[in-house]
Amino acid sequence: MSPKELISRLQKAFEIRDEEFIALKASKTKNPFEVLVATVLSQNTTDKNSFRALNNLKKIYKITPEALAKADVKEIEQAIRPAGLYRQKARVIKELAVNLTNGKLNKILSMDGESAREVLKSLRGVGPKTADVVLLMTANYPTFPVDTHVMRVSKRLGLVPEDANYEEARRFLMEFFSPEDYLKGHLLLIKLGRTYCKARNPKCESCPLSDICPKIGVRE
DNA sequence: TGCCAGGCCGGGT
DNA sequence: ACCCGGCATGGC
Structure with missing residues (x-):
């Protein structure tokens, strides 16, 4: 699945509009x-x-x-x-x-x-x-923060190798997404991790990405 | 009720 | 270059 498609699906699933990301960043920058x-x-x-x-x-x-x-x-x-x-x-x-x-x-x-x-x-x-x-x-520097949710979710989705450390995971995610989507990608993966792709008892049945998640067995 | 949460540091290999 | 214990409150 393409990065753009991944983001748009998550954004739709969580009903988040573009303006919300923009407003969030604007509120922090100052x-x-x-x-x-x-x-x-x-x-x-x-x-x-x-x-x-x-x-x-x-x-x-x-x-x-x-x-x-x-x-x-x-x-x-x-x-x-x-x-x-x-x-x-x-x-x-x-x-x-x-x-x-x-x-x-x-x-x-x-x-x-x-x-x-x-x-x-x-x-x-x-x-x-x-x-x-x-x-x-x-700052005006597109980088991809990897927190515990992003790490877990990215590995389960196969965006990042299982054994990747922080810097490796960051690299893979920066290559996968395009820079203008780093903020969205970061926030949406966290949201996915908190809501569905939890460390314990992940809710794969209702997960918006269950159809493309290797972990659930439905293949690429 | 033990485990996890938007990690990081210092010490040991 | 990794691995691990410590740090600590609050929620499910």
């Missing part, structure tokens, strides 16, 4: 630091819990490097507890804030894509997935 903080909070955490944590944090501090650089780590910890891993994340957020004052993040994001990616990954608490989300959402 505040990269907030995207970074939100993405750190989302690490290995459900979106509900990470939103709670971010909202708690917003009640106490402006989500800017300047405000959080002066913040008390203990206060950050208490605010973001619902996200789990909260001591690590609080320390990471504080350190990111300290290191990214004076518009440093915007400077990083204005570099060429791969350089920006490497610099982001060199920051504590920022791995490939977080770097890719920030780049995809806030």
